[in-house]
Amino acid sequence: MGMTMTQKILAAHAGLDKVEAGQLIEADLDLVLGNDITSPVAIREMEKMKVDGVFDRDKIALVPDHFVPNKDIKSAEHCKCVREFAYRNKITNYFEVGEMGIEHALLPEKGLTVAGDVIIGADSHTCTYGALGAFSTGVGSTDMAAGMATGKAWFKVPAAIRFNLIGKPAEWVSGKDVILHIIGMIGVDGALYKSMEFAGEGVKNLTMDDRFTIANMAIEAGGKNGIFPVDDTAIAYMKEHSDKPYTIYEADEDAVYDEEYTIDLGKLRPTIAFPHLPENTKTIDEIKEDIRIDQVVIGSCTNGRIDDMRIAAKVLKGRHVAKGMRCIVIPATQAIYLQAMEEGLLKTFVEAGAVVSTPTCGPCLGGYMGILAQGERCVSTTNRNFVGRMGHVESEIYLASPAVAAASAVAGRISCPCRLK
Numbered sequence: 388m389g390m391t392m393t394q395k396i397l398a399a400h401a402g403l404d405k406v407e408a409g410q411l412i413e414a415d416l417d418l419v420l421g422n423d424i425t426s427p428v429a430i431r432e433m434e435k436m437k438v439d440g441v442f443d444r445d446k447i448a449l450v451p452d453h454f455v456p457n458k459d460i461k462s463a464e465h466c467k468c469v470r471e472f473a474y475r476n477k478i479t480n481y482f483e484v485g486e487m488g489i490e491h492a493l494l495p496e497k498g499l500t501v502a503g504d505v506i507i508g509a510d511s512h513t514c515t516y517g518a519l520g521a522f523s524t525g526v527g528s529t530d531m532a533a534g535m536a537t538g539k540a541w542f543k544v545p546a547a548i549r550f551n552l553i554g555k556p557a558e559w560v561s562g563k564d565v566i567l568h569i570i571g572m573i574g575v576d577g578a579l580y581k582s583m584e585f586a587g588e589g590v591k592n593l594t595m596d597d598r599f600t601i602a603n604m605a606i607e608a609g610g611k612n613g614i615f616p617v618d619d620t621a622i623a624y625m626k627e628h629s630d631k632p633y634t635i636y637e638a639d640e641d642a643v644y645d646e647e648y649t650i651d652l653g654k655l656r657p658t659i660a661f662p663h664l665p666e667n668t669k670t671i672d673e674i675k676e677d678i679r680i681d682q683v684v685i686g687s688c689t690n691g692r693i694d695d696m697r698i699a700a701k702v703l704k705g706r707h708v709a710k711g712m713r714c715i716v717i718p719a720t721q722a723i724y725l726q727a728m729e730e731g732l733l734k735t736f737v738e739a740g741a742v743v744s745t746p747t748c749g750p751c752l753g754g755y756m757g758i759l760a761q762g763e764r765c766v767s768t769t770n771r772n773f774v775g776r777m778g779h780v781e782s783e784i785y786l787a788s789p790a791v792a793a794a795s796a797v798a799g800r801i802s803c804p805c806r807l808k
Contacts, residue, residue: 389639488720
């Protein structure tokens with residue numbers, strides 16, 4: 388009986404020839420990640436351990452990104468705690484305001500995540516790096532503390548689901564539509580503690596930004612991780628961004644999967660997740676009612692990359708957001724912000740009546756830069772639409788791609804580019 392990609396990576400990092408689903412292992416870590424919300428808890432837990440420093444100052448990344456630039460005194464205190472810990476331990480990969488970005492866009496951009504790595508992060512969307520063929524998963528702050536101290540973590544080896552992708556996405560269909568379709572199909576617990584492994588000839592028709600988006604939202608289906616094969620596109624990305632050595636793992640032909648699904652990318656349509664779960668999906672063609680909205684957010688660790696900025700700008704070029712509409716655009720990193728500026732995308736956003744923010748998670752978790760009032764509706768390119776996620780418990784969040792979000796900002800209601808004049 389063969390192993391999946393994830394099982395091979397975990398076996399190698401546990402020093403074992405073979406692992407099986409359900410097996411408990413201790414694995415070496417290539418990177419431990421924390422942000423301004425989760426790191427202070429981990430730092431306090433580390434202090435209780437009375438350990439002498441961190442296991443490797445080059446293999447820890449601290450990225451204040453949720454409430455920065457600091458929105459209030461409490462967030463400032465959290466960032467101060469992280470900052471002082473980073474300086475005290477000489478953490479190489481600490482990113483201050485001005486050089487930081489949203490963590491899950493920043494780390495691949497900085498070359499800190501590559502194929503074959505085992506990565507834990509005290510943030511549920513750490514599964515993003517599976518786009519590059521790494522095993523990455525979110526953990527609690529206590530596990531982050533143990534990881535920083537020892538360079539190891541315990542895992543239960545996950546079983547797997549294989550998603551065989553075929554075909555090529557149509558215009559205005561992106562990675563966000565792919566993962567929303569999948570979550571709508573299997574549900575928010577459809578991959579509970581399982582590895583979501585993507586394969587098939589259709590993978591080559593997905594950009595790296597598409598793959599990051601899909602892997603990012605594996606957790607929204609309950610997945611332990613999401614992972615893609617390492618093809619020429621992934622190798623080219625790593626060579627551009629990283630000097631780290633990488634290792635390519637491939638699933639065995641006789642690897643065991645709990646389920647297998649085939650998805651024809653060419654048949655997918657722009658997809659929207661209605662309140663209050665990511666599984667509550669409808670295609671644009673299935674929406675018959677007139678759903679007026681108050682706000683649009685384009686950004687986050689899911690959809691704040693340069694492809695997302697370009698798609699949104701393409702829709703907004705020569706158009707204007709609807710009267711009374713708030714359209715907030717958040718490039719995910721400083722480099723993406725600068726590239727968007729150089730390409731004239733920021734000018735397009737401002738001329739269209741949108742506002743552009745510094746990189747921040749901000750509105751995604753109801754932090755700041757776009758809190759919703761009672762009864763307000765928002766189309767957002769973020770990853771969660773739980774009750775109260777972006778503000779008042781009686782507000783509503785509709786998850787969508789940048790193309791749908793931008794078109795909805797122009798229309799003042801849920802729409803897509805194909806319906807704009």
